[in-house]
Amino acid sequence: MTPTNKSINHPLDDLLRTDRIPHIWCPGCGIGTAFAACLTAMKASGIDLEKTVMVSGIGCSGRGAGYVMLDSYHTTHGRAIPFATGLKLANPELNVVVFSGDGDLFAIGGNHFIHGARRNVDITVVCVNNLNYGMTGGQVAATTPLGAKTTTTPVGNPDGPFNLPLMAYAAGASYVSRWTILHTRDMTESIKDALLNRGFAFVEVLSPCPVNFGRRNKEKALDSLRLYQEKTIIKNDAHPSELDIDFERGVTLGKFVDIERPTCIDRYDATCRPPEMLEEEKAA
Amino acid sequence: MKPAVLTGAHFMTGDVACAEGALAAGCRFFGGYPITPATEIAEHISGRLPQVGGTFIQMEDEIAAMASIVGASCAGVKSMTATSGPGLSLMLENIGLAVCTETPCVVVNVQRAGPSTGLPTLGAQGDMMQARWGSHGHYEIIALAPASPQEIFYQTIEAFNLSETYRVPVLIMTDEMIGHLSERVVIPEAKAIHTVSRPKARGRKDRFKPFAPGPNGVAPMAIAGEGYHIHVTGLTHDERGYPDMTVEGQEVMMSRIVGKIRNNLKDIIRTDSYLLDDAEIVIVSYGVSSRTSLAAVDEARAQGIKAGLFRLITVWPFPEEEIRKLAARVKGFVTVELNLGQIHLEVERSAGGLAPCVLVGHAGGTIITPDRVLKTLKEAF
Numbered sequence: 142m143t144p145t146n147k148s149i150n151h152p153l154d155d156l157l158r159t160d161r162i163p164h165i166w167c168p169g170c171g172i173g174t175a176f177a178a179c180l181t182a183m184k185a186s187g188i189d190l191e192k193t194v195m196v197s198g199i200g201c202s203g204r205g206a207g208y209v210m211l212d213s214y215h216t217t218h219g220r221a222i223p224f225a226t227g228l229k230l231a232n233p234e235l236n237v238v239v240f241s242g243d244g245d246l247f248a249i250g251g252n253h254f255i256h257g258a259r260r261n262v263d264i265t266v267v268c269v270n271n272l273n274y275g276m277t278g279g280q281v282a283a284t285t286p287l288g289a290k291t292t293t294t295p296v297g298n299p300d301g302p303f304n305l306p307l308m309a310y311a312a313g314a315s316y317v318s319r320w321t322i323l324h325t326r327d328m329t330e331s332i333k334d335a336l337l338n339r340g341f342a343f344v345e346v347l348s349p350c351p352v353n354f355g356r357r358n359k360e361k362a363l364d365s366l367r368l369y370q371e372k373t374i375i376k377n378d379a380h381p382s383e384l385d386i387d388f389e390r391g392v393t394l395g396k397f398v399d400i401e402r403p404t405c406i407d408r409y410d411a412t413c414r415p416p417e418m419l420e421e422e423k424a425a
Numbered sequence: 426m427k428p429a430v431l432t433g434a435h436f437m438t439g440d441v442a443c444a445e446g447a448l449a450a451g452c453r454f455f456g457g458y459p460i461t462p463a464t465e466i467a468e469h470i471s472g473r474l475p476q477v478g479g480t481f482i483q484m485e486d487e488i489a490a491m492a493s494i495v496g497a498s499c500a501g502v503k504s505m506t507a508t509s510g511p512g513l514s515l516m517l518e519n520i521g522l523a524v525c526t527e528t529p530c531v532v533v534n535v536q537r538a539g540p541s542t543g544l545p546t547l548g549a550q551g552d553m554m555q556a557r558w559g560s561h562g563h564y565e566i567i568a569l570a571p572a573s574p575q576e577i578f579y580q581t582i583e584a585f586n587l588s589e590t591y592r593v594p595v596l597i598m599t600d601e602m603i604g605h606l607s608e609r610v611v612i613p614e615a616k617a618i619h620t621v622s623r624p625k626a627r628g629r630k631d632r633f634k635p636f637a638p639g640p641n642g643v644a645p646m647a648i649a650g651e652g653y654h655i656h657v658t659g660l661t662h663d664e665r666g667y668p669d670m671t672v673e674g675q676e677v678m679m680s681r682i683v684g685k686i687r688n689n690l691k692d693i694i695r696t697d698s699y700l701l702d703d704a705e706i707v708i709v710s711y712g713v714s715s716r717t718s719l720a721a722v723d724e725a726r727a728q729g730i731k732a733g734l735f736r737l738i739t740v741w742p743f744p745e746e747e748i749r750k751l752a753a754r755v756k757g758f759v760t761v762e763l764n765l766g767q768i769h770l771e772v773e774r775s776a777g778g779l780a781p782c783v784l785v786g787h788a789g790g791t792i793i794t795p796d797r798v799l800k801t802l803k804e805a806f
Contacts, residue, residue, distance in 0.1 A: 158656065161667060192650045196496075207656060207668060212649045214499060215658035215668075216492065217522050223456075223489035224519075227496025227504070228649055230480045231454050235500065235650050253492075256485040409482075413475040415426050 156180045156190075158210050165204055167275075169355075169362030171322035171348030175269045176205050178325060178346075179240055182332035193236040196225040198250060201276045201350075202242035202269040219250030222257045225264050226405075233263075233406050236336065243270040247303055248283040258312035258341045260405040265335045265342045268305065271350035279353030286386065290357040302386060305345045306397050310381040315340030317398035319384065321347040323369035324394060331396060340404050347392070429477040430615035439603040440465035440507075442574040442610045443533055444473065446581030447505050449612065451620050452531070453479035454504040456493030458486055458512060461545045462601040463535035466507035487515035494530045495523045499657065501648035503585055503622075507533035509601075510552050511542065513559070520594050521560035522659045524682065527592035527636070527644065529623055531584045534596060535604040536763075538789030548601030549789025550712055550763035556596045557741050563679065565686035567693060568596040568741040570711035574608045580738065586621040587693060591685055592643050598740060600763065602713040602792060626653055634664040636678075642685035686742055695738040696747060700726065704733025706806050707751055709772050710761040711737040714793055718761045721798035732802060740768065748775035756806050757781040761798055763789050781805070 151157070157180070166172050183193060190211060197206035199218035206213035216224045225237045239246075246254055246268050257264065273291050274280040281291040281298050284305070288297045309317045316338040320328035328346055335342035349355060349365035360368075372388045377395040384393050403411070410419060430449045437445070444466050447455070455474060457467035471481040479502075484490040487508055494504035508516060513534045523530050534556065538549035552559075556568045567587050571577040577599055588595040626633055626647035635655045636644050644664075647653035660668040661675045669678070686693065700722055701707065710718040715736045725732035735751065737744065748771075752758070757780050760769040769784040776782055783805045787793050 158667075191652045194649045207658065210654050212647075212651075212654060213656045214496075214526075214649075215656070215660065216495075217518055217659060220488065220492040220519060220522075223484060223492035224496035224499075226482070226484075226489075227454065227456060227493035227498075228500045229496075230482060230493075231497035231500035231502040231504070232650060252485055253489055256489070405482075409475070409480065413481075415476055417426070418476070418478070 316342035
């Protein structure tokens, strides 16, 4: 029997710009899985999708904004968070989701990340961490493991990587978690929690980049998934200082921070606005 | 609580008048970062915005400040930032994003002497070409150069109106002298202030094309949360906003974003003149330098020299047509500016060899005296 068009529809089609498919992501890449988890979480969370905006920076993951059938902004390299901050502060009714990569958010955009977390801007940041700059062909990143080979560290990376959840925690994020694309359900659930958290919520998603990172480090696509299965341990509430990524010793996944503290807008209103204005707004 | 429009006569600096002009224009978001000599704009507006329902945020650097105002404008709020040379250098990346995504916003540059950290507290006009060409790629942009606190008030309103009309970043290229100069500023009643908002998206939401141009070449703008599900990217894009990585796509997009300015020069360009009708020698100047040029014109006239002033209010796009017409009938041009020859080059280009052009320039840090202008004018012509 020939399948009808209806039968081949994807359950997320209503949230996709199907006229932009095929996407640019390579075979074996994990971004699509993280992206699908993000869209599934958006639906499941019950947030008003008409008021939901996706913002991306530049890079492979940064193309996410281009595929979502919501208001979506593909901005400049590293600047998704300050752009998202402007969107959110200008219209607090918007749900703002930043979907971008490790190079974008933590090297060129690192300063913006820590300040977004410090202010507790009420946005959700999903970072697909594939340990390298994939789009430009596999250069060393701020997340590349010590010793790993990339096109700009041909004999091995002399520097160590950031521990992203530790940075998010130290800077003041109100929600911090880490999953891999193998842990699809946990990841989806976590992104949903992050969307519902009032504050700066951060989800790190470990994802393979077999074409640009794996092949230079004797790690095929399935090898990465095997590491995600065999060399990870789920330990909710683990202290963020214990979250270095070292697959020889094991990598900790889970939800590490989930608190509520006043957001950037809460504090601005309470501190800067005339009290009579706030009363008027409440009455309205 | 003070109203958004401070109707009445005031004694205020150019920086404060700029902030008040922004509020009168409807600006309700300011993303800033401190820098001399522009800091007073952020200081003043940080107190005023929350009183009128707006938001001020001091970002972590000028890159973030610029990104935040582009984001805020995409949420439908008139947005602004203010800086000086080193800050403008950092903002240029996201000024390019605003050009490419056609996002209205206003950027104030209270110029100080450069390059690099230069003379932070002393004025100059050395960023004029940076304003025109500073972000990468070829584009058109609008820049204004007010010459007094009163004018900066009105030109800030005008900057927002032009920015909203043409969906383009507008730069206010003032200078430390005007920014820190205190003068009488008269603010009219709110109803007497003409403000413009961007053309709004209409029609079926599933068929809306966010970059399909209207009659004047400008596309109506959908804002985040309106339900149009727009995609906006700094990549070359088609009328749907989708990336279009083709030579033809580049051609079409560039023709539109350049054309919407080039085809509306009459509506955009503003100039002013003093004793120009019978002038044989034309001083071309803007900002603080146009004020010293006025004195030079008066002195020249007193000595029997028929000099006049052609003052640029809009610096970009450059009024080349007006210069060309003058070139056909005058003895020559003297460009007076606090740099070593930037707008001078534009005057020379526009004169097309029909009249000689000389420069009275200065490396910056102080004003150019009328004496120097007069001396050069006499020597050259």
